[in-house]
Amino acid sequence: MSNPVYLALDVPQLDAAKALAEKVRGHIGGVKLGLEFFCAHGAHGVHEIAHLGLPIFLDLKLHDIPNTVAGAMHSLHVLEPAIMTVHASGGRAMMEDAKAAAGENTKVVAVTMLTSLDERDMQRTGIEGTPHDHVMRLAELAEASGLDGIVCSGKEVKSVHDQWKNGFFVVPGLRPGGKATGDQKRVVTPRQARDDGASVLVIGRPISKADDPLQAARDIEATL
Numbered sequence: 583m584s585n586p587v588y589l590a591l592d593v594p595q596l597d598a599a600k601a602l603a604e605k606v607r608g609h610i611g612g613v614k615l616g617l618e619f620f621c622a623h624g625a626h627g628v629h630e631i632a633h634l635g636l637p638i639f640l641d642l643k644l645h646d647i648p649n650t651v652a653g654a655m656h657s658l659h660v661l662e663p664a665i666m667t668v669h670a671s672g673g674r675a676m677m678e679d680a681k682a683a684a685g686e687n688t689k690v691v692a693v694t695m696l697t698s699l700d701e702r703d704m705q706r707t708g709i710e711g712t713p714h715d716h717v718m719r720l721a722e723l724a725e726a727s728g729l730d731g732i733v734c735s736g737k738e739v740k741s742v743h744d745q746w747k748n749g750f751f752v753v754p755g756l757r758p759g760g761k762a763t764g765d766q767k768r769v770v771t772p773r774q775a776r777d778d779g780a781s782v783l784v785i786g787r788p789i790s791k792a793d794d795p796l797q798a799a800r801d802i803e804a805t806l
């Protein structure tokens with residue numbers, strides 16, 4: 583089985599991002615480029631990272647009207663990402679059009695409820711119920727829209743996996759100690775997420791901000 587860890591390259595300098603990915607490349611399965619990276623370096627930066635030869639997860643979390651999201655997906659097609667994200671709350675038509683505009687080798691997954699949010703945050707945005715119920719509802723919508731899978735926390739991935747057997751599940755909010763830290767609220771360990779059915783484990787700061795990123799990546803790999 584290939585390494586499910588995608589390293590989140592949330593670092594502002596391109597050279598630092600390349601050096602970090604190069605350093606840990608033997609202990610990860612791919613790299614995730616998000617808003618911080620893409621706003622700073624755009625398509626050029628993606629091409630630079632692609633030279634490393636690792637699969638690329640372009641995590642731009644698109645959320646707009648269907649025509650606009652489809653146009654963005656079409657423009658990004660040329661970068662040949664292995665995985666891309668849209669927000670499930672953009673609705674069915676937006677997800678259908680996003681999938682139709684993506685390259686055939688790109689998995690399109692829907693962000694359900696950010697791992698930085700808990701039930702209280704959810705209620706403040708006017709959504710009642712539990713995070714679990716909300717994620718399950720949006721997972722059903724993403725599947726009906728023809729997407730490949732979803733992004734959810736490790737707290738929900740087992741239930742989603744039980745409901746959507748061949749889905750592709752991306753899980754961020756992972757901490758080796760399993761404790762919520764900083765901005766991440768719905769947190770589990772990488773091992774727990776993998777055991778519960780995650781296809782991809784997104785890990786950023788536990789590696790990128792470690793005193794020794796290579797050792798941190800090795801330690802995480804050893805738990806899997």
Ligand SMILES: O=c1ccn([C@@H]2O[C@H](COP(=O)(O)O)[C@@H](O)[C@H]2O)c(=O)[nH]1
Pocket residue numbers: 590592616693695696697698733734754755756766784785786787788
């Ligand atoms: O619900 C979500 C969706 C995406 N992310 C992204 O994953 C990484 C996590 O980084 P850490 O440093 O390991 O916390 C980051 O790039 C987020 O944008 C998420 O955390 N939660």
